[in-house]
Amino acid sequence: MxxxxxxxxxxxxxxxxxxxxxxxxxxxxxxxxxxxxxxxxxxxxxxxxxxxxxxxxxxxxxxxxxxxxxxxxxxxxxxxxxxxxxxxxxxxxxxxxxxxxxxxxxxxxxxxxxxxxxxxxxxxxxxxxxxxxxxxxxxxxxxxxxxxxxxxxxxxxxxxxxxxxxxxxxxxxxxxxxxxxxxxxxxxxxxxxxxxxxxxxxxxxxxxxxxxxxxxxxxxxxxxxxxxxxxxxxxxxxxxxxLEIFDVEAKQQLEALDRARAIAEERARFRRDLHDGTIQSIYAAGLHLESIAIRTDDSSVRAEVREVVADLNAATDGIRDYIRALAEPPATPEGIAAGLGDLARRFSDETGRDVRFTVEGAAAAGPMPAEAGQHLSQILREALSNTARHAGACRVRVSLVFAPDELDLMVDDDGCGPGPPTEGGDTGRHEGLRNMRERARRLGGRLDVREAPGGGTRVTLAVPLDSDVPEDDSIPSDPEREVSHR
CATH class of the missing domain: 1.20.1070 (Rhopdopsin 7-helix transmembrane proteins)
Structure with a gap:
């Protein structure tokens, strides 16, 4: 041999x-x-x-x-x-x-x-x-x-x-x-x-x-x-x-695209129904009440009717805002960066913590996933809220990095509170972490929570951006614009 x-x-x-x-x-x-x-x-x-x-x-x-x-x-x-x-x-x-x-x-x-x-x-x-x-x-x-x-x-x-x-x-x-x-x-x-x-x-x-x-x-x-x-x-x-990973991921991306298109069609139908049905019905009811107010001789009744009409007009304006939100185009990298930066500044003002927000590469980013702005805002809001609840007095660094094929969001604190949640820990904290992971999954990304070097907690989100997939202008962003309250 x-x-x-x-x-x-x-x-x-x-x-x-x-x-x-x-x-x-x-x-x-x-x-x-x-x-x-x-x-x-x-x-x-x-x-x-x-x-x-x-x-x-x-x-x-x-x-x-x-x-x-x-x-x-x-x-x-x-x-x-x-x-x-x-x-x-x-x-x-x-x-x-x-x-x-x-x-x-x-x-x-x-x-x-x-x-x-x-x-x-x-x-x-x-x-x-x-x-x-x-x-x-x-x-x-x-x-x-x-x-x-x-x-x-x-x-x-x-x-x-x-x-x-x-x-x-x-x-x-x-x-x-x-x-x-x-x-x-x-x-x-x-x-x-x-x-x-x-x-x-x-x-x-x-x-x-x-x-x-x-x-x-x-x-x-x-x-x-x-x-x-x-x-x-x-x-x-x-x-x-x-390498079968790529086949599985391609199948998941196609399924996500089908879901996004179905959501876009449903939103378009919902928008039409609200405009052609609900708003017109409310408007007709308001005109009817206005005619009643004109015909009545009782000033107190007239005042109350017109208050109701004013409320109906306000409801109509709210529905119109909702319809406009349904028709908004997909979020841009610049818009997402501005929204997250504003969220970080509000958190710093409200809590007194030192929050530093940096953004890189917005001009080079690939197409944003559907609902990216909403999900990224909620993930950042939950991560910042965790620092307020668990990290004690600390400094927070928020980094948003765009690339042609990936978006990375990192929230890093040097707090003295408990580190990443473990089994049997705070139930509310686990619920927040599950919500963050679910939002990351909906974006096709991955979320990692671990102890930061030197103590504290590091939350890292990586979302793939496929520049080979054409943008679909028919897919609007989610209208449920969740805002932070001071």
Whole structure:
């Protein structure tokens, strides 16, 4: 068996690269811009890792073939390029893990920068070391791969495994319980891949024994490439099953669009009925009462009748306002930002708390979901009310960020009160949280409530915006404009 693997090393490497390329290609084909799940929006980074890893593996097939045709300098350049490609692949795997574990954008950007700096540091540090140690290009590449496996591959695979395991809860909340086992299995495979990452190619800084690829092969008779390729194949199969998320989400979006159109038709019918039926009946009743007031000689009766007529006129004006609200166009990003900013300012005036409201990217936002303004206002109102009831004296930061494919609303307080609600806690607070989650679901988004760094509570809402879906001007916003009372 050992002889078989040695003689067919090229075929094994080609198959390993093909497995990773297939994984990346499968994910790329199913790529979507608008998604409400962290897992599906993060899969593109897994595809990037798989594509680049395939190139690195195929480099071990390509470079030996070129040794008969290219000079030593050209071969050294190819070895340097292959090492850089390998480091890039591991950096992409780290990005996949960072996006799965639910970090804040700032922390995620900082850790992304750290991972890139680690990769560059490995390339630069080993290049400097090779000058004093006399390493050739092959030895330098071996040192680069060993260090990058320890510092990038292993942490990236561990983060990805933890993140996939955590995503099971989000899948369940989205009604995708059938996909949960595949996420758990993929987490297990990535955990095994992390363990395999501790085995590095034989070279000047490898630990020897089972810790390097040659020692592993001597002990088990199984090349490390076969182990990695098998893990990649299983991960590819599981990723294809996870890609069913996109089909489920597409079905949910179509159902939401059908519901929105049905609501729009019902509102149009209701608007016509109010205008042509109810208002005309009230107006006729008012004219009748006016004629009675004119004919009567009793001044007190005349006064009372005209008071009733005034009340009917006020009711008519109210119904006309309601009809105009039914005909309002969909909310714009600028209008939503202005409404939420006004709500935050009123809350600050009423409670005396320091509330800072920031908004970014309104001009770049994709189409807003139906009823977005109403639901976002109520989610923000409930989140601010919770800070008033539970957080004590505190500062509150409200951040609204628009992007072509997503809207993010974050409410962060540094209060000293209780953190996020837990089972058996305040019933009223749980009711408010359920309402917030229901509104997030109606927007096709996800709501997360957790302890903020340094204490307090952080509420995060992410709503996908699909710029590929045309705006439908026939779908008005909800007329029930809920306002905050001082």
């Amino acid at each position: 050992r002889e078989f693997f040695v003689q067919n090393e090229t075929i094994i490497l080609f198959a390993q690269g093909l497995v990773f390329f297939s994984l990346g290609f499968a994910v790329w084909l199913q790529r979507r811009r608008a998604t409400r799940l962290t897992l599906s929006s993060s899969l593109i980074w897994l595809a990037a890792f798989a594509f680049v890893e395939a190139l690195a593996v195929w480099g071990h097939v390509f470079v030996p073939i070129q040794e008969d045709y290219l000079g030593p300098r050209a071969i050294e350049g190819l070895l340097v390029l292959r090492a850089m490609i390998q480091v890039a692949a591991f950096v992409f795997l780290v990005q996949f893990g960072l996006r799965l574990i639910g970090l804040t954008p700032l922390v995620r950007r900082c850790l992304t920068a750290v991972s890139v700096l680690v990769g560059l540091g490995i390339l630069g540090g080993t290049a400097l070391a090779s000058g004093s140690t006399g390493w050739g290009a092959a030895e330098w590449e071996s040192a680069v791969v060993a260090l990058s496996r320890y510092t990038l591959l292993v942490p990236g695979a561990v983060l990805s495994a933890i993140g996939l395991w955590r995503q099971r809860a989000e899948l369940a909340d989205a009604g995708m319980t059938v996909i949960k086992p595949y996420a758990a299995a993929a987490a297990a495979v990535l955990g095994a891949y992390a363990v395999a990452g501790l085995i590095v190619p034989a070279g000047p800084i490898t630990p020897g024994g089972i810790g390097d690829s040659e020692g592993w092969f001597d002990l088990t008779g199984l090349p490390l490439e076969v182990v990695s390729g098998t893990a990649g194949l299983v991960l590819c199969v599981l990723a294809v099953k996870l």
